[in-house]
Amino acid sequence: MEASNDLIALAGNPNAGKTTLFNALTGSIEKVGNYPGVTVSVKQGGMRSAHGKALDLIDLPGCYSLEGGSPDQQIARDVLRGDNAKIPKPDLVVCVLDASNLERHLQIALEIIELEIPVVVALNMVDLAEKAGLRLDPVKLSEELGVPVVPIQADKGKGLVELKQSLGHPFPATPEIHWETGDAESRRAFGLQVADLAARRPEAHTSTVSDKLDRILLHPVLGWVCFIGIMFTLFWSIFSFAGIPMGWIESLQDWTTGIIEGAMAEGDLRDLITQGIIGGVGSVVIFLPQILLLFFFIGLMESSGYMSRAAFLMDGFMSRVGLSGKAFLPLLSSYACAIPGVMATRTIDSPKERLVTIFVAPWMSCSARLPVYLLLVPMLLGGSEGGAKQALIFLSIYVLGTLTAFVVARILRGKLGPDEVPTHFLLELPPYRFPQWKYIFRHVLDRGWAFLKNAGTVILGIMILLWAATTYPKLDSDDPAEVLSHTIVGRISHVIEPIVKPMGFDGRTGTAILTSFAAREVFVGSMAQLFHVDEADEDSETRNSIRDQLAKETWPDGRKMFSPAAVISLLIFYIYALQCLPTTAVVARETGSWKWGIGQFIFMTVFAGVASLIVYQLAKLFGLA
Amino acid sequence: MESPDWQAWTALGIVAITVILFAVRAKRSNSSGCSNCGKDDGCS
Numbered sequence: 001m002e003a004s005n006d007l008i009a010l011a012g013n014p015n016a017g018k019t020t021l022f023n024a025l026t027g028s029i030e031k032v033g034n035y036p037g038v039t040v041s042v043k044q045g046g047m048r049s050a051h052g053k054a055l056d057l058i059d060l061p062g063c064y065s066l067e068g069g070s071p072d073q074q075i076a077r078d079v080l081r082g083d084n085a086k087i088p089k090p091d092l093v094v095c096v097l098d099a100s101n102l103e104r105h106l107q108i109a110l111e112i113i114e115l116e117i118p119v120v121v122a123l124n125m126v127d128l129a130e131k132a133g134l135r136l137d138p139v140k141l142s143e144e145l146g147v148p149v150v151p152i153q154a155d156k157g158k159g160l161v162e163l164k165q166s167l168g169h170p171f172p173a174t175p176e177i178h179w180e181t182g183d184a185e186s187r188r189a190f191g192l193q194v195a196d197l198a199a200r201r202p203e204a205h206t207s208t209v210s211d212k213l214d215r216i217l218l219h220p221v222l223g224w225v226c227f228i229g230i231m232f233t234l235f236w237s238i239f240s241f242a243g244i245p246m247g248w249i250e251s252l253q254d255w256t257t258g259i260i261e262g263a264m265a266e267g268d269l270r271d272l273i274t275q276g277i278i279g280g281v282g283s284v285v286i287f288l289p290q291i292l293l294l295f296f297f298i299g300l301m302e303s304s305g306y307m308s309r310a311a312f313l314m315d316g317f318m319s320r321v322g323l324s325g326k327a328f329l330p331l332l333s334s335y336a337c338a339i340p341g342v343m344a345t346r347t348i349d350s351p352k353e354r355l356v357t358i359f360v361a362p363w364m365s366c367s368a369r370l371p372v373y374l375l376l377v378p379m380l381l382g383g384s385e386g387g388a389k390q391a392l393i394f395l396s397i398y399v400l401g402t403l404t405a406f407v408v409a410r411i412l413r414g415k416l417g418p419d420e421v422p423t424h425f426l427l428e429l430p431p432y433r434f435p436q437w438k439y440i441f442r443h444v445l446d447r448g449w450a451f452l453k454n455a456g457t458v459i460l461g462i463m464i465l466l467w468a469a470t471t472y473p474k475l476d477s478d479d480p481a482e483v484l485s486h487t488i489v490g491r492i493s494h495v496i497e498p499i500v501k502p503m504g505f506d507g508r509t510g511t512a513i514l515t516s517f518a519a520r521e522v523f524v525g526s527m528a529q530l531f532h533v534d535e536a537d538e539d540s541e542t543r544n545s546i547r548d549q550l551a552k553e554t555w556p557d558g559r560k561m562f563s564p565a566a567v568i569s570l571l572i573f574y575i576y577a578l579q580c581l582p583t584t585a586v587v588a589r590e591t592g593s594w595k596w597g598i599g600q601f602i603f604m605t606v607f608a609g610v611a612s613l614i615v616y617q618l619a620k621l622f623g624l625a
Numbered sequence: 626m627e628s629p630d631w632q633a634w635t636a637l638g639i640v641a642i643t644v645i646l647f648a649v650r651a652k653r654s655n656s657s658g659c660s661n662c663g664k665d666d667g668c669s
Contacts, residue, residue, distance in 0.1 A: 267632030272639060461643050468640040 005046075005056045008167060009090035011076060011112060013105050014062030014347075015430050016096040017124040019043070021154040022059040023439075025164075041343070042075060042087060050164040058087065061346070064104075066111050067184075071346040071354075080115055092118045092171050094163070099129035099136055099151070100431070103195035110179070110187045113147065118171035121149040122163055127156075128431055133202040141198035146175025155436055210305075210431040217309050227313055230306070231398075234297045236391040238370075242289040249289075253282040268471065275532075276467030277460065280525035283546065285455050287371040287521070288448060294367050295447045298336050299440035305432045307332065312429060321406040322413030324348075327357040331405070334364035335398070336447075338583045342590055352416045358587055359412060359600055360405035362578050365398050367447075368520040372574045373397060375524050379547055379567045401575045454519065462522050466515060466529055480532065489530065503573070503609065504566035504616040504625065506555070513573065520579045565619030569612045576608035 010018045022028065026045030043059040060079060061072035075084070082089030093112050097105040113119055123138055130136065142149040148166045152159030166172075180186035216222050257274050264270040301307050310332065315325030326348050334341030341361045348354040365373070377393050466489070475486035484490045492514070493507025500510035512526035524546070531549050553561040578584070578601050588597030619625060 265632070268636035269632035269639075272636045461647055464640060464643045465647075468636075 005054050006091040006171075007056045007058065007088060008047075009058050009060055009079060009093045010096055011060045011080065011093050011108065012062060012096035013064055013098065013101075013108055013428070015428055016062060016098045016105060017154045018059055018062060018096045020436075021094075021096055021122060021124065021152070022057060024154050024157055024160055026057055041072075041346070042079065048164075049168050050161065051168050053168070055167065058090070063108065065108060070349040073349075075346075080112060080117065090117060092120065092167065094120050094122050094167075096122045096124050096154075099123045099126045099199065100132050100134060101428075102129075102141075102199045103192050106191040106195055107188060109145070110191055113145065113175060114177065114181050114187075116174045118174060119145075119147045120163070120166050120172065121145065121147055122154075122159075123149055123151045124154050126151045126159075127153050128433075129199065132208055132431070135200040135202075137198050137200070141194065144178075144194045144197060148172055208431065210429075213432055214309070214429070217306070218312060223309075223313050227310060230301075232391060232395055234294075235394040235398075236388065237297070238290050238293050238394075242293055245289040246286055249282070249286050253278055253286075271471070272464065272467050275529060276463050279528050280463030280466065281455055281460050283525045283528045284371060284459050284521050285452065287374060287524075288451060290370055290374060291367050291451050292444050292448050294370065295336060295444045296440065299443050300435055303433070303435035303440055305430045308429050317406075321410040323353055323357060323406075323409055324350075327353060330357055331361055331364050331402075334361040334366060337366050337368075338362040338364070338580065339586050342583065342586050345590065350419045352413070352419055355591060355596070356409050356412045356416065358590060359596070360409045362580070362583055362600070362604065363401045363405035363408075363576065365401045365575060366580075367451075368580065369574055371521045371524045372516075373571065375527070375546060376567050376571050376574075379550065379562060380564055397571065397575060404576070458519055459522055459525065462515060462519075463525050463529070466526055470529055484532075502617070503612045504563070504569040504620075506553075506561060509570070517579045517581075520574065523574070559625070563625045565616050565625040568619060568624075569616035572615045573608045573612040576604060576611055578604035578608075 010022055012018055022043060022045060025047045028043070028045050041061065045057050045059075047055050047057050049055055058079070060076040063070075063073040063076050066073065066077045066080065078084040079087050080090065080093065095109040095112055097109060109119070109121060121141070123136070123141070126136060136151065138149045138151050150159055150163045150166055152163055154160075179190035217226050257278050260270065260273055260278075264273075301310070307329065311325045311328040314328045318325055318328055327345070329347070330341045330344035332341075333344050338361050341364065342358050345354045345357045345361070348357060373394065377390050377397075380393065381387075381389055469488040469492075470484065470490075472487060475483050477483050477486075485494065489508070489511055493511050495507075496510040496514070497507035500507070500513070505513070508530040509527070512523050512530055515526045516523035527550070528546050531546070531553065550562045551560075555561055584597040584601050587600055588594045591597070616625070
């Protein structure tokens, strides 16, 4: 940020459209969503005024008041008061207000005006307000507040030129204040009076499309039926629609392997390329279409406004486990990735509730677990992919992780005791909107690229090392089992087999689990390498090849190695284990202590091991091994 | 076709480079406090 440029801050209530406006003004692609609390940290960017002057722009986390105690509110308050050590006090604040909820959104604007910083009001979503029957009067609003008011539609880019013009020098003077400064009641009364004058409501309340939809989607019974139906459709779609692009990736993999084998003589380098790199990395990359579909559906729910309804439905349930509906959105974000989920807990006021939410967030099955589930689930149903039964098992896996998180949250919340200052849950239910396709697709592509980047760097490196560990030291023998047991992996497997055997795994599966502590999805590639899945078979499909190979594996006494009990035990381990070092680092940063990060890692790993052991031993008793 | 020696040496070279890159990465992560996870929502 150049010190010479004027600094403009975007502030306002959550879900007022600040980030959409930030993106429109700066050309950035920061994440937006039609639910409160998407922005939990300060985002920075550059823009130019209507006269070409360079300006620095910051997007502050949304908050209903500057008096609250949650970390995101503290950030916004400190920046606006000039108390933030890293960000200077803004020269001008653009208050972004939702025109259809003016009476509530005006409160934060009045608080900011009290700080005596130049303010411009961006009256956003005027189209939705007018559709709802409101008669807006921006001129009256400007007169009453004493600051410029610009009507805009940030998502469609309307009114931005006028807004940029209002950001030129000289900045508007701080207005005369018509209420008692620092008195919340006086401020509230003035806000209601201004809202009444500037946004006239129709005499008779007309039912909007959102009202009609909410009658079904928030219904105590129908709402839950719809929620479960939506989740089921999501998982079913992930299975059904991804098959075709996955086939293309497999064909490309086979074609490349064929070319290399045709061009190179047999040798270590050829093995490294075909088995280690193409086989190992390819078996992870194959899941890209499913990852993209998952993020597409999450984006769709966020953008349409359904995410807030899901949080509303869950609030009653959440309160029974000692959390509020505010904890639901971070937990829901963790289904995509625990890192943004942990960061989203900044919206939670209660420090104890925030700590508990951070602690259980990694139990929401994130997208990195998806490749492991996709490999293992069909093994429970005879090997073939697709169909409603697999979607049901998938749904059960997600439900199991979620329920366990709630039970542990309940226990932990009880141990931590009640809050010193009671907090209240306030959730905004925004009107349903047509999804912002541009942002959804950009976000999906970003996540896809992050997945590929990970596959091309960390996973590639691990696969190369794993190939070396399954190749060296070499033994001159014709027996593949003897050759493998002589290698580094063979020796490690030998050591860890007694530990993992009671969980139903042999030493090679144990080694694959060890490799996946760097990144969960590595497990699939590791299994492909450790069980010597032949990628070059004609008409073979990689995932089916791995599954076919695993299905053939037996214990020395002839029993099937990957019995239903062993597969369930593996699934249980991956549902519960925290195999993501970046999450541990972010938890340590957000809680301000490595004690929580490392404690969480140890607790979840031990929990996963014990749960896996119990499940395998029980399944064995029922004859599933 | 007999395995030429260059393949074994090249493969070993790639493995050695990978080990060095991981070591450098780990050292950098420790000194900067960043895990370089590649996740865009991470350390913003």
